[in-house]
Amino acid sequence: MKRCITMLIAMLSLVGLLALNTGCAFGNRSIALTYEPITSSRSSSAETVAVSDFDDVRDDKEIVGEIRNGMGFKTADVLAKDQSAGAWLASALAEELTVAGFVVNKVQDSASSREAILISGSVSEVNFTMSISLKGTVRVSIQVAKHHVPVLNKQYVGEASLINWAATIRSQEAVLREALQDLLKQAVPEIIQAIQE
Numbered sequence: 001m002k003r004c005i006t007m008l009i010a011m012l013s014l015v016g017l018l019a020l021n022t023g024c025a026f027g028n029r030s031i032a033l034t035y036e037p038i039t040s041s042r043s044s045s046a047e048t049v050a051v052s053d054f055d056d057v058r059d060d061k062e063i064v065g066e067i068r069n070g071m072g073f074k075t076a077d078v079l080a081k082d083q084s085a086g087a088w089l090a091s092a093l094a095e096e097l098t099v100a101g102f103v104v105n106k107v108q109d110s111a112s113s114r115e116a117i118l119i120s121g122s123v124s125e126v127n128f129t130m131s132i133s134l135k136g137t138v139r140v141s142i143q144v145a146k147h148h149v150p151v152l153n154k155q156y157v158g159e160a161s162l163i164n165w166a167a168t169i170r171s172q173e174a175v176l177r178e179a180l181q182d183l184l185k186q187a188v189p190e191i192i193q194a195i196q197e
Helices: 002-020 085-099 169-196
Strands: 029-034 050-051 064-070 074-081 103-107 116-128 135-144 151-161
Touching: 029 064, 029 085, 029 169, 050 085, 074 116, 085 103, 085 116, 085 135, 085 169, 116 169, 135 169, 151 169
Parallel strands: 029 074, 050 103, 050 116, 064 116
Antiparallel strands: 064 074, 116 135, 135 151
16 A cells, blocks of 8 residues: 555656646747848849738738647747738848848838839748747748739748757747748749849
């Protein structure tokens, strides 16, 4: 009998320790959607392009991630603060094109553009999952039109993963930033080519 009680106490202690160490984080949190340009592509001319905010076609436009505990159960959502996913993607693309040598005008929507070259798009996924690791995915469709004639219409997917050492907001922001960098590393050279053809 004494052995059963000792085993029960040991099991309850183990379950308690697991619960404390699972990274349980109940309650939603917010992160900033940030970006740092990485392009090495260059335009052969300093053309002016307009980049409109991307349409966000996701069901829940505020959520950009979810937190899971060590047992895989969802404990919290992560929300974007300060800007929408569509504005974040358009701003990142505008930064990359500026670094590549273009003159970029940001517009709220494609109807308000007066430029000969218009880049628009739609966001279908901005998401990361955090448990033992962080895995981020960004999925967009990008359209480029010259004088109202489509020259590029393509879907791009960017992915990134990080080891979740500290479960910080900074690491959550980093995995989405790196996923978007992965996406734009693919998209920017093709956008430049479509513009210059």
